Amino acid sequence: MHQQDTDKQDQEILALLKDYPMPEATAGFYDQALVRATHEGSRRQRNRWVMAGFGSAIAAGLVLWLIGGFFLTTPGLPDGANSVPGIVMTLEEPRTVNLVFASTEPLERATLTVRLPDGIEMSGFPGQREITWETSLNAGKNLLPLRLIATSPLGGEVYATLEHNDRGRTFRLQVDVS
Amino acid sequence: MLAYATIRAEIATRGFSISSAQDTFERLVRPHFDRLYRLAWRLCGSKAEAEDLFQELLIKAFSKLDDLVSIAEPGSWLSRVMYNLFIDERRRFARRRMHTVEEGEMSGEGISGLPGNADPVRDHERLQRMQVLERALAQLSDEHRLIVLLHDTEGYKLTEIQELMELPLGTIKSRLHRARSRLREILSADGTFF
Numbered sequence: 001m002h003q004q005d006t007d008k009q010d011q012e013i014l015a016l017l018k019d020y021p022m023p024e025a026t027a028g029f030y031d032q033a034l035v036r037a038t039h040e041g042s043r044r045q046r047n048r049w050v051m052a053g054f055g056s057a058i059a060a061g062l063v064l065w066l067i068g069g070f071f072l073t074t075p076g077l078p079d080g081a082n083s084v085p086g087i088v089m090t091l092e093e094p095r096t097v098n099l100v101f102a103s104t105e106p107l108e109r110a111t112l113t114v115r116l117p118d119g120i121e122m123s124g125f126p127g128q129r130e131i132t133w134e135t136s137l138n139a140g141k142n143l144l145p146l147r148l149i150a151t152s153p154l155g156g157e158v159y160a161t162l163e164h165n166d167r168g169r170t171f172r173l174q175v176d177v178s
Numbered sequence: 179m180l181a182y183a184t185i186r187a188e189i190a191t192r193g194f195s196i197s198s199a200q201d202t203f204e205r206l207v208r209p210h211f212d213r214l215y216r217l218a219w220r221l222c223g224s225k226a227e228a229e230d231l232f233q234e235l236l237i238k239a240f241s242k243l244d245d246l247v248s249i250a251e252p253g254s255w256l257s258r259v260m261y262n263l264f265i266d267e268r269r270r271f272a273r274r275r276m277h278t279v280e281e282g283e284m285s286g287e288g289i290s291g292l293p294g295n296a297d298p299v300r301d302h303e304r305l306q307r308m309q310v311l312e313r314a315l316a317q318l319s320d321e322h323r324l325i326v327l328l329h330d331t332e333g334y335k336l337t338e339i340q341e342l343m344e345l346p347l348g349t350i351k352s353r354l355h356r357a358r359s360r361l362r363e364i365l366s367a368d369g370t371f372f
Binding site for chain 2: 018020034040
């Protein structure tokens, strides 16, 4: 076969390949894929995180800080309680504290803010004294494990504030470091 | 036993609120959607699997948002993640590909979904030529088919394919050359093409 013929055929193939069609994505597919990705991506990551938190908690003897009665249908309850629950941590030794929020109804777009004293950090958020998430709660009990690390012997109070619309409550946890 | 539902979401997006994470994610990935979708299609060869792969990519990318925000060229990174996803689950996608060969002939899918113009005869000729090309492409190895489609159809540069596949440039060039030669052989032997 002559080189000229080969070149001509190559050009013809290239022209065909350039024209080789591909269907458009299904209408609305991109938007749906984005929504699914953010929901599913969060869920998968959360599951890993929760399982990791529980594994550590079980290994550490499961410190459970139960904050019951976060009933947003009964606003006006005094913040915190008369007695502030407390834990004792060992310096530089991570410890998981499980917060349990009970809600009588599903809550979309609630805001959870954790405030940490100097010397107490949350795993994965080095140096941050205040961490805020937008979150959703199911009806019933909702569990949030917080993995804390004491980086100094000072200790102090950890505050967790949950807000939804114009309602909210703040819970306190006294952390002492041995 | 865990009887508690868990608070949704947040740790996936350290440092972001959920809404800002979604906004950030969309801002980073949406500009690359068309190109990524085309890559998914070229990898999988059918719409259902392409959309499945595309979806898997976005889920994986969102869970790595912390990494994504610091990447200078998100498009290249996303393409590479998609390619690796495809390779990792090749058996799954390859199996599906076999199952969906006929799907390409369904209405609105593949070459039968070619937009028509005012000339039905030309439409018909074009459709026939594309069907011949498609059969020829199907005879190539996966590696050869992908390289020729990315380079000659999608316009990827050789260096972009090299980055995507993490192969030496020489290997990419030789595969492209062999793929074109093989296509020429197949189409010549077919007798209906040249």
